[in-house]
Amino acid sequence: MxxxxxxxxxxxxxxxxxxxxxxxxxxxxxxxxxxxxxxxxxxxxxxxxxxxxxxxxxxxxxxxxxxxxxxxxxxxxxxxxxxxxxxxxxxxxxxxxxxxxxxxxxxxxxxxxxxxxxxxxxxxxxxxxxxxxxxxxxxxxxxxxxxxxxxxxxxxxxxxxxxxxxxxxxxxxxxxxxxxxxxxxxxxxxxxxxxxxxxxxxxxxxxxxxxxxxxxxxxxxxxxxxxxxxxxxxxxxxxxxxxxxxxxxxxxxxxxxxxxxxxxxxxxxxxxxxxxxxxxxxxxxxxxxxxxxxxxxxxxxxxxxxxxxxxxxxxxxxxxxxxxxxxxxxxxxxxxxxxxxxxxxxxxxxxxxxxxxxxxxxxxxxxxxxxxxxxxxxxxxxxxxxxxxxxxxxxxxxxxxxxxxxxxxxxxxDGENMEEQNAMMNSRLATVSLDYMKSNYDGEIADFEPFRLLKERYEKIIEMADSKFLHTDSDSAKSTVRKYRTMLLEIIDVKRGEITKLRRERACADELIKNKERELDLEEARLRRSP
Structure with a gap:
């Protein structure tokens, strides 16, 4: 029974x-x-x-x-x-x-x-x-x-x-x-x-x-x-x-x-x-x-x-x-x-x-x-x-x-309003991150390339979020935003294809491959759930 x-x-x-x-x-x-x-x-x-x-x-x-x-x-x-x-x-x-x-x-x-x-x-x-x-x-x-x-x-x-x-x-x-x-x-x-x-x-x-x-x-x-x-x-x-x-x-x-x-x-x-x-x-x-x-x-x-x-x-x-x-x-x-x-x-x-x-x-x-x-x-x-x-x-x-x-x-x-809120949030998070780096790692930013690249990345996020590009109502700008997100998703697929090759070639440890796949999964989830 x-x-x-x-x-x-x-x-x-x-x-x-x-x-x-x-x-x-x-x-x-x-x-x-x-x-x-x-x-x-x-x-x-x-x-x-x-x-x-x-x-x-x-x-x-x-x-x-x-x-x-x-x-x-x-x-x-x-x-x-x-x-x-x-x-x-x-x-x-x-x-x-x-x-x-x-x-x-x-x-x-x-x-x-x-x-x-x-x-x-x-x-x-x-x-x-x-x-x-x-x-x-x-x-x-x-x-x-x-x-x-x-x-x-x-x-x-x-x-x-x-x-x-x-x-x-x-x-x-x-x-x-x-x-x-x-x-x-x-x-x-x-x-x-x-x-x-x-x-x-x-x-x-x-x-x-x-x-x-x-x-x-x-x-x-x-x-x-x-x-x-x-x-x-x-x-x-x-x-x-x-x-x-x-x-x-x-x-x-x-x-x-x-x-x-x-x-x-x-x-x-x-x-x-x-x-x-x-x-x-x-x-x-x-x-x-x-x-x-x-x-x-x-x-x-x-x-x-x-x-x-x-x-x-x-x-x-x-x-x-x-x-x-x-x-x-x-x-x-x-x-x-x-x-x-x-x-x-x-x-x-x-x-x-x-x-x-x-x-x-x-x-x-x-x-x-x-x-x-x-x-x-x-x-x-x-x-x-x-x-x-x-x-x-x-x-x-x-x-x-x-x-x-x-x-x-x-x-x-009300997706447009959500888009603006998302841009504002990205700008504020990037701003506090940038301020923290300048206050605590100013010397490293000047001397080491990885620190400088990360600083430039946050500056770019702030620039994009605050630009008219994200706030304009023109159809061409909205189309470009959608195309940009589509490109990022396509790049994730390309990365997954390369990971498959690395697994087939046994060029990396399985643990590293699984960790990288998890990173790509989270990145894709973030892109697909973004307004």
């Missing part, structure tokens, strides 16, 4: 890797492609029915995925966009849950309002990975990406709290608005405090204990589980514990890790997160047979009509919310108008259209109990089916159309 499960997991990992390569080849975002592929694979005769246990998602998958998202989020950008993030991650979640509750109560026979809120809590949070992976490589303003990433850090917690309150209401038949509000705040605030408390302990360990890169990497994997399990043990928000702790440690990361730890941790985390995301999205598609098993009480036309109507309304609810929440605060408050530039409707529409649902919604639907008050939980199979259709509908419709909409709207990113 253990061998069969292990073989199944390994097979899934292999399939995820292969399908991701296909998705890159055809230019489709891999979460969307994996869900569709999983759906098609589930129809293969003889395929075993795979069950995605909600405990696996909430305990095994969710903490590292949230922690990684928090770690890669800029606290400065997050705080600057706190108003739109809060309006989306809390306001929109509650608005969506309420609208879906009343709609499903009116639409589905025997569906109580409490059950409607259970369904609303399930399908209210958009998926972080789906939106950011679709937007990756597309020209969108940085603030749009910041808002979507920030929303995804908090909305899971909001939706899960709504979901738990609604489940309790179904079980007890009682609902008190003020008590639900107090519970919401208590669960959220205590979750944040627990996450920050554990993060401070880990900060001390990373900062003052004699860790190694391997220990640092291991601790970063242990951290989200500590935060999540500790908060959930006391029935507080494990999601907010992981997010708050991850944001704190990310903000302090420059104080904690050596360059070896940073490199090793980043590489390992990128691989693990890719595999976790891949497994989760392909499992969503593979869940279809399990979802279909309990629908015998409903006709196919009924359940599909319910699911499609709720899916369309869910998309419209987000659009209805996003536009007023973007512009009304600017009308009401002069301070906002003075601090922030009024955004055009195009980037606002991109935020409104990036509402793809994903793994948290499916896990919440699967977490609906089988029984309540000694009887079967009413409409549980319908919850599962509607959630599955909403995920599939939003991923395919919104996910596949988003790149074309961005091109059609001709949205421009």
């Amino acid at each position: 253990v061998q069969e499960n292990l073989l199944l997991i390994i097979s899934l990992l292999f399939v995820v890797a292969m399908l991701t390569m296909v998705s890159q080849k055809i230019g489709v975002s891999y979460p969307i492609f994996l869900v569709i592929a999983g759906l098609l694979i589930s129809f293969i005769p003889g395929m075993p029915v795979l069950k995605l246990a909600p405990d696996w998602v909430f305990l095994i998958f969710l903490p590292p995925l949230l922690y990684s998202a928090a770690w890669n989020t800029s606290w400065k950008d997050f705080w600057e966009a706190k108003r739109p993030i809060s309006l989306l991650s809390i306001g929109l979640v509650v608005f969506t849950a309420t609208a879906v509750a009343y709609l499903s109560h009116a639409l589905i026979p025997g569906f109580t309002l409490a059950m409607g809120f259970v369904l609303g809590g399930i399908i209210s949070p958009p998926d972080a990975v789906a939106a950011t992976s679709v937007l990756q490589g597309l020209k969108v303003p940085k603030r749009v990406v910041t808002i979507l990433e920030g929303e995804s850090l908090v909305n899971d917690a909001s939706s899960l709290i709504v979901f738990r309150v609604a489940l309790a209401t179904v079980a007890t038949g009682q609902f008190t608005l003020w008590k639900a509000g107090v519970d919401f705040l208590l669960v959220a605030i205590m979750g944040i405090l627990i996450g920050l408390a554990i993060a401070h302990v880990l900060y001390v360990v990373h900062r003052f204990f004699p860790t190694t890169p391997s220990i640092d990497t291991a601790l970063t994997f242990i951290s989200p589980y500590l935060m999540y399990i500790a908060a959930e043990h006391y029935h507080y928000s494990g999601v907010l514990a992981v997010v708050s702790g991850g944001l704190f440690l990310s903000f302090r990361a420059h104080e904690l890790f050596s360059y070896q730890s940073r490199m090793q941790t980043n590489y390992v985390w990128e691989t693990v997160i890719f595999l976790l995301n891949g497994i989760v999205f392909i499992m969503i598609g593979l869940e279809l047979p399990e979802v279909m098993l309990g629908l015998g009480a409903y006709t196919v036309s009924e359940v599909i009509s319910y699911a499609v109507i709720i899916s369309v309304v869910t998309i419209l609810i987000r659009i209805i919310w996003v536009f007023p929440s973007t512009y009304i605060p600017r009308v009401l408050f002069k301070s906002i108008r003075e601090k922030e530039r009024r955004p055009g409707w195009q980037p606002v529409f991109i935020v409104a259209w990036s509402g793809m649902r994903g793994v948290v919604s499916l896990a919440s639907a699967l977490a609906v109990p089988l029984t309540v008050n000694g009887g079967t939980f009413p409409h549980r199979d319908l919850f599962l089916f509607i959630t599955f259709v909403v995920i599939l509908f939003t991923l395919v419709l919104q996910g596949l159309s988003l790149p074309f909409i961005i091109k059609w709207l001709k949205i421009e990113d």
